Amino acid sequence: MNRTPVYRLYGSELSYFTGKVRAYLRWAGLPFDEVLSDAEVYRQVIVPGVGAAVIPVLSTPAGELLQDSTDIIDTLDARHAGRDGVPSVYPAGPLQKLASLMLETYGDEWLVIPAMHYRWHHNREWAIAQFGALNAPRASPEEQRQIGARRAAPFAAAAELLGATPPLHAAVEASYEALLQELDTHLARHPALLGGAATMGDFGLIGPLYAHLWRDPAAGELMRRRAPHVARWVEQLQFRPAELRGPLLPDDAIPDTLEPVLRRMAREQLPVLVDSAHRVRRWMGENPGQPLPRTLGQQPFTLEGCTGERIVRPYSLWMLQRVRDHLTSLDEADHQRAAAWLCALGAEQLLDFPDPPRLARDRLSVKPVH
Numbered sequence: 564m565n566r567t568p569v570y571r572l573y574g575s576e577l578s579y580f581t582g583k584v585r586a587y588l589r590w591a592g593l594p595f596d597e598v599l600s601d602a603e604v605y606r607q608v609i610v611p612g613v614g615a616a617v618i619p620v621l622s623t624p625a626g627e628l629l630q631d632s633t634d635i636i637d638t639l640d641a642r643h644a645g646r647d648g649v650p651s652v653y654p655a656g657p658l659q660k661l662a663s664l665m666l667e668t669y670g671d672e673w674l675v676i677p678a679m680h681y682r683w684h685h686n687r688e689w690a691i692a693q694f695g696a697l698n699a700p701r702a703s704p705e706e707q708r709q710i711g712a713r714r715a716a717p718f719a720a721a722a723e724l725l726g727a728t729p730p731l732h733a734a735v736e737a738s739y740e741a742l743l744q745e746l747d748t749h750l751a752r753h754p755a756l757l758g759g760a761a762t763m764g765d766f767g768l769i770g771p772l773y774a775h776l777w778r779d780p781a782a783g784e785l786m787r788r789r790a791p792h793v794a795r796w797v798e799q800l801q802f803r804p805a806e807l808r809g810p811l812l813p814d815d816a817i818p819d820t821l822e823p824v825l826r827r828m829a830r831e832q833l834p835v836l837v838d839s840a841h842r843v844r845r846w847m848g849e850n851p852g853q854p855l856p857r858t859l860g861q862q863p864f865t866l867e868g869c870t871g872e873r874i875v876r877p878y879s880l881w882m883l884q885r886v887r888d889h890l891t892s893l894d895e896a897d898h899q900r901a902a903a904w905l906c907a908l909g910a911e912q913l914l915d916f917p918d919p920p921r922l923a924r925d926r927l928s929v930k931p932v933h
């Protein structure tokens with residue numbers, strides 16, 4: 564294979580979804596270079612190229628600019644997996660693939676709550692300084708602080724909008740610390756989520772667990788102290804990913820130790836997705852054919868027995884559509900096996916999910932497919 568960089572990743576060490584795509588590119592062994600998304604790059608490449616100020620963005624040898632970590636990984640997986648020793652992010656086994664897609668949705672669309680909480684409520688000054696330094700690398704420290712505060716403001720506000728309001732802080736931390744414990748127990752026995760190899764679910768979890776929860780100082784200290792096996796997995800997936808290219812568990816098995824994590828997803832996130840689906844269906848009925856706004860009002864959610872409010876994100880349903888597409892594509896025997904497994908996890912809501920009309924991605928939100 565030609566080893567000169569053919570892909571270019573625009574993004575930042577601070578960014579959740581850049582960490583996901585970077586880990587994938589390294590794991591897949593695809594040659595790429597990375598360009599920091601400073602103010603100039605946003606102005607000259609990202610905003611004109613993708614129509615929104617968002618990272619990560621990947622440019623391809625054919626001159627395409629891809630955005631959205633899932634689309635990027637799916638595009639590269641379709642082009643490269645199975646050639647030149649590049650593995651696929653998708654397990655061949657139907658149950659393992661289902662678990663992998665569920666965990667991607669959980670990492671991308673739910674663990675944003677603890678990630679943003681720890682960054683903006685425990686590492687705020689540090690994060691502002693980093694935002695400034697990365698956005699304006701040549702500015703003075705004072706200018707960087709001002710630029711950082713301005714650039715960081717929407718992200719800092721997002722922590723509360725996503726649900727980490729002051730009354731929920733203790734619940735967010737209790738839920739995250741319990742998750743760390745569950746993952747630590749699992750990763751003490753297995754190199755990755757489904758055995759010896761990373762799959763899409765690992766790339767979903769590495770988003771929050773690298774940039775925010777491993778790399779930010781206070782959260783990183785918590786992870787290294789409380790969950791050393793999780794820290795080891797983060798470091799392998801981000802820096803030594805060849806170590807996570809072994810075999811998956813045989814016979815489409817899901818490790819027992821992963822079940823508490825999947826149960827947590829079913830308990831915390833799935834009811835929110837069901838509620839979102841009802842709201843999105845209603846909105847689509849009232850606004851036929853229209854692209855959906857990025858957020859659609861507020862909805863209640865429950866963490867560790869505490870109820871809060873968060874913004875409704877139609878985009879999450881596009882992620883879930885991927886899980887539903889996989890489930891509905893299964894033949895009868897596999898579907899029955901998946902149904903029994905989902906019921907045992909308390910995830911039966913995935914089986915009779917109130918699917919909205921079919922959705923396509925539309926920059927940072929979604930639109931109906933015509």
Ligand SMILES: N[C@@H](CCC(=O)N[C@@H](CS)C(=O)NCC(=O)O)C(=O)O
Binds near residue numbers: 618631927
């Ligand atoms: N779902 C998208 C989300 C990308 C995203 O949220 N990127 C963040 C940085 S990690 C960003 O640039 N956000 C700007 C914004 O949300 O307006 C993906 O998978 O790429």
